[in-house]
Ligand code: SF4
Ligand code: SF4
C-alpha cells in the first residue's frame with residue numbers, strides 16, 4: 001500500500017509537471033482516526049499530501065462531474081466505473097480526465113468498528129498487513145480487516161478499474177465467491193407486508209439531509225425533483241410517506257447506473273442501509289438486461305435506450 | 317443550591333415520578349444510535365451515551381411543524397391556528413453543550429420584532445435536566461466556545477454520574493421545585509460532592525481539542541472576498557448533515573401541504589436555500605454557501621449577540637461525509653493574514 005502511495009504521488013507530480021492536468025483529485029489524511037478527506041492538488045509542492053490507504057472511501061468521481069479544467073483523479077474500481085457511466089451519459093468529457101486507476105482491496109467501514117467497540121471511542125488506528133489496530137482510552141484491540149470492510153467491498157467483483165489511463169500497481173485477481181445479492185435475497189423472501197414494515201422502520205429515522213444524494217456521482221441533475229417548487233412534485237417534510245417517495249424515486253433514478261460503490265450508505269449520518277434498496281435495482285438490471293453499469297464506454301444504460309429484444313412481458 | 321443523590325437503579329423510578337405531571341423526553345438507544353425521544357413507560361432512559369445523534373433542538377423546533385391550517389372558499393379564507401402546546405416537558409440527559417445551544421437559540425428566536433412563538437411556547441414549558449460529561453470525546457471542543465463538560469448554562473438541574481449513583485445539583489428555582497416533589501431523594505454527602513468536583517475538573521482537562529477564536533470574527537470582517545472560500549468549499553457536498561445535526565442551526569422553509577402551512581428544516585448549504593422566485597440565486601455556488609455558514613456562526617452572531625453560534629459539540633465534525641472539519645476551517649481563518 002505504501003508503494004501505492006508513492007506511485008500515486010509520482011504519477012500526480014508528472015501529470016502536473018507535464019501540464020497534462022490542471023488539478024489532481026486524491027485523498028489526504030483526515031482529522032479523525034480511520035478517515036481521509038478529498039484533496040485537491042494544483043501545486044507541485046502539495047503532491048506530498050496525497051495518501052493511499054484503506055480509509056480512502058470517498059467516491060472522487062463526484063468531483064469530476066462538471067469540472068471545466070483537465071483533472072487527474074485517483075479512482076478505485078467503483079470510482080472508475082462511475083466515471084465511465086458519467087462519460088456515457090455525457091456528464092464527463094472522457095478526454096478531460098486522466099484516470100489514475102488503483103486496484104482496490106476494499107475500504108474500511110468505521111461504523112462497523114464503532115459498533116464492535118460498543119461505545120468506546122477510537123483515538124488512534126493503524127492498518128497494517130490485513131489487520132486494524134485500534135486504540136482508545138484504556139484499550140487496544142486488533143481486528144481482522146476483512147471483517148470490517150464495507151458491505152459493498154465484501155462482494156465487489158470489479159476491484160480493478162475497468163477504465164484507466166494510468167494503473168497503480170498490478171491488477172488483482174477478480175473473482176469473489178460471495179453472493180453479492182444475499183441481502184436482496186433475504187429481502188425478497190419476505191412477504192410484502194414484512195418488506196413494507198422493514199422499509200418503514202429503516203427509513204423512519206431519515207432526516208432528509210440528502211447526503212446520500214449529494215455524495216452520489218449519478219445525482220448530477222441541476223435541479224433535483226425533490227427540490228423543485230414550480231411545480232412541487234413531492235412533499236418535502238420528514239413525514240414517512242414523503243421520505244419514502246424520495247427514496248423510492250432515488251432508487252429508480254440510479255437503476256441500471258448504480259455500481260454499488262457504497263458511498264450513499266457511508267454518508268448517511270443516521271446509519272440507514274440504503275444499499276439494499278439500490279442493490280435490488282442492480283439485481284433487476286442484471287436479470288432482465290444482463291447489464292452491469294460502468295464496465296465500458298460504449299454501452300448505454302438499458303433504461304436510456306430501446307432495443308427490440310428487450311423483455312416486454314408487461315405489454316399485454 | 318441543593319445537592320441530592322439517586323442510586324442508578326432507582327433512576328427509572330425518578331423518570332416515572334416526573335412523568336406523572338410532565339412529558340419526559342430523554343435519550344434512548346434506537347437501532348445503532350442514541351436519540352432523544354418521548355419516553356413512554358415501556359422504554360427506559362439511557363444515560364450511558366456520549367451524546368445523542370440529534371441535538372435537543374427538535375423538541376422545540378421539529379423538523380416538520382404545522383404553523384396553521386386554513387380553509388378557503390370562493391371569496392373567503394379562514395385561518396385555524398394550531399393549538400399551542402401547553403404540556404409541561406422535562407428533558408432528561410441534556411449535555412452541557414446542547415443546553416448552552418438552547419440559551420443561544422432563546423436569544424436568537426426571541427429578539428427583535430418578530431418572535432418565534434412556536435419555539436418559545438414550547439420552550440417556556442420545558443425543564444432541562446442536564447447530564448455532565450465525565451468522558452468528553454476527542455471531537456468535543458466546548459471549552460473553546462465558553463462551555464464546559466460540567467457547564468450548567470441553560471439547565472434547571474444537573475446530573476453527574478459518580479459511579480453507582482447520580483449526583484443532582486439544583487441550578488434554578490424551577491429545578492428546585494421539581495425536586496421538592498420527589499421526597500425520597502437522599503441529600504448528597506460531602507464525599508459525593510467532592511467526588512463530583514474531582515470528576516468535573518478531570519473532564520475539563522480531558523477536553524483536548526482546542527480552537528482559538530479570539531481574532532476569528534475580526535478576521536472574517538475582512539475576508540468576505542477572500543480566495544480562501546474557493547478552496548475550502550471544494551470538497552463540500554452541500555448536504556444537510558452539518559446544519560441539520562447542529563444544535564444551533566435553525567433555518568427553515570415554509571410551504572403549503574394541502575391546506576396546511578408548514579415549516580420544515582432548511583439548510584444554508586442547500587442549493588435552493590437562497591434561490592429566489594425570479595430564478596436568481598444570490599448564493600449560486602458552494603463558496604457562498606460555505607461562507608454563509610461560517611460567517612453566521614463566527615461573525616454575524618458574534619456581532620449581534622456577543623457569542624459564537626457554535627457550542628463545540630463536534631457533531632458536524634463526526635458526521636460530515638467528507639470530513640470537512642469546522643475546527644480546521646476556524647484554525648485556517650485564524651492563521652490567515654488579512655489586510
Ligand atoms: S443520508 Fe440518510 S438521513 Fe440523509 S437523506 Fe439520505 S437516508 Fe436520509
Ligand atoms: S446510489 Fe449509492 S452505491 Fe449507487 S452509485 Fe450512487 S452513491 Fe454509489
Ligand code: SF4
Nearest residue numbers: 552553555557558636
Ligand atoms: S456535512 Fe460536510 S459535506 Fe455536508 S454540507 Fe456540511 S461541510 Fe459540506
Ligand code: SF4
Nearest residue numbers: 562626627629630632
Ligand atoms: S457548528 Fe458543529 S460543533 Fe458547532 S455547535 Fe454546530 S454541530 Fe456542534
Ligand code: SF4
Nearest residue numbers: 412413449452456458
Ligand atoms: S462538547 Fe463538552 S459539553 Fe458537549 S458532549 Fe462534549 S464534553 Fe460534553
